[in-house]
Amino acid sequence: MAEKLKHSKFFLWCIQVLRVCGRELLLVFRDTGVVIFFLVLNAAYPVLYALIYNTEVVRNEPIVVVDDNRTPESRDFVRRFDATQEAAVIGYAANMQEAQEAMYNKSCYGILHIPRDFGQCVGRGEQAHVSLYCDMSVMMRYKAYFTALSNVTLALGSEKLDAVVEPVLNMSGSIVESRQVPVGNPAMGIASAVLLFILPLVLQQSMILGIAMLHGGSIERRRRNGGRDPMAVEASPGATIIGKMMCHQIIYTLPVIYVLHYVPLMFGFPQNGDILHIICLAVPFIIAVSLMGQTLSAVVNERESVFLLFVFSSVIFVFLSGVSWPRYLMSRLWWLVGDCVPSTWMVNGYVLMQSNGATLYQVQHQYWMLWLQVPVMFILAYLVERFINRRRYRSWIAASEDNPNILTRIELAKNGVG
């Protein structure tokens, strides 16, 4: 029985898979460039990114006041405005020209203008007007000024409303109280919102870069050795793909836990997800990304061209995942393109888990979509390996048999020689 098993096709196939996996591990750890992508990038990049956004919110945004009224009422208004956490009055300007000059010199990014009749209107019980002029180069500045202004006008307004309504309704305070409960990201900070989107993406991109660089190295060896890679293991296309995929799974165990669990812990980002559930979600993600990386690496011809070909895609994938422009507003085309990328599902599942404390059951849609991508990506990787890569190697071997220097000569010609 054991003898029969030993010679069965399946057993031999498994041995091939394990040999490919072992060789891939060896290649990874012999190659500093790939180790940088697989381990160093995952260790350092999220920390760097988190540090950039770590201040989370905008506080004390400088503003200049033009007060044409100069009454106790206007001064009280400015004092209250200055007291908000979002804005800080850095000074009074005599007129709008002076205030504009301050804005042009970037001393402030907004102007608060109080018109001449402000105090009189307040005293007479009429509507008083204030104007805010703000620079729109960065939305968070506008948001800070806007929040500060609306909080001040609402607070002052409800005081006045009370004074009018109290004798009539015999009550003080507002009639219906309203309360905001920020969920998911209680600090309402930008780091807590953006970083959770970035973290799974770092995993995906580092892995694709590393896989493509390994493939580029293999192509370079083939070019030097007449179309043959001395480091490659003889195996069927399927076994090669699955063996490599296993290797990537093994290497990424630590980065996944570090990036998805410890980085939020280090910086105090929302961490309501259960680590086991997150790992369960990450398993199909890593498999799908490994297969996607193997598919895409077919376009790589040398190790370093991975920088050119794949780095910029991070920005595209991050936008497709819906970090700054929500997915429900995307056109059908971009929605569908986003659906094809593993990071879209992983990111949205991960954000729901970490921010809102969703369980794996609650993000099952994302989870199954990731599993659905696994066979699709496998078929793509198989087709690419079998019909593009291997066909190409065979043609190289055939060409090198006729002329041993042909491959290096083509490369030299590309570099401008001859």
Add this chain to the structure above:
Amino acid sequence: MITKYIGRSFKRGCIQLVRRPMYFLLIVIMPILCSWFLMDLIKGGSVHLVPVGIVDQDNSSMSRLISRNLNGFQQVNISHRYNNFAEARDAVQRGEVLGFFFIPDNLEELALGGRQPVVSFYVNYAYYAPGSMQYKGFKTVSMLVNGGIAQVALRTVGLSNEKIASALVPYQSHVHMIGNPFINYNYYLNSTFVPCFLSLFILLVTAFSLGLELKSGLSRQWLKTSGDSMFLALIGKLVPQTVLFTAVGWFIQWMMFRCYDFPLNCNPWNMLIAMFLLVVANQSFAVLMYCFAPNFRYGTMLCTLLGMVSFSFTGFSLPQEAMYPWVEALGFTVPIKYYFLIMVDQALNGIDIYYSRFYYAALIGFTILPMLLSWRLKKECMNPVYVP
């Protein structure tokens, strides 16, 4: 003699450019495609109709009025109604809605009896822009509820409409959004992200084309074609790329300002020149990185890292004054920061070019900087070592 060297060096640069289709892909096709992607993605302009839920436990005429009013807002779209809090929370966790408005039972009774009921809104700030929009919608509708009841009460005691209006909204604020009155997200985000994307491509392509000389061991021959002058060698190699990138940059600006109607409140030449300077500054910046780290892997990695991180530390989304001082300072080390400042001053705010003089000067400064350090690159080119 010099013209001969320049001609030879230039010819070599052009041949290299033509023989690798990848260059054409990354200099022309991808920047235009990616810019179109970003602008087409956000062409809607503002975040609206955020899918939210409502939990109405009161089911009174007042609570129904609230939900009708809420649905009338542009900011939110009540896509689901839930029977209780647990259901709504589950929906937020599943990502079905991005927040919900909670109306407790006896709302109408308590409100009319003057016993201050509390409505609450749960806003999911994990999705930042939709979160802010939801807040706007929810907050306004809860203000309107108050106003509605107070208005009826005040009218019954015989106050005039003007008096009521000034009692309800005693302080009217007018917000003037300079240059972008519609708070168009496309104008805001892409007038910076698209050039930043282009500068990433410039950094990558320049770094790659320099590194390839070191890798292939042809760097000595490269220097020889230009008479052992590093400067001429760089000119020959980079000028053909400068021409292509500038053309692409101008095309992208044409897309931005003409096709997508981004604000352009200055003389168009100010922006066209800024784009040309951005291209040259980025190329010089990549050369500078190679002077610091004359090695294919580390030189390219440095360019890649700075190119990617410049999306964040240059203060497009979190303003520079809110960052840690060292991050803010780091932002000023990359060319795109100065282009961003020029864009804000010139295209968005349309102020006098006098105020942007330092930013233009800085972009020119980037061009001069690598000349001072080019001896390091030359040393490496004479003895190229390739570390895989």
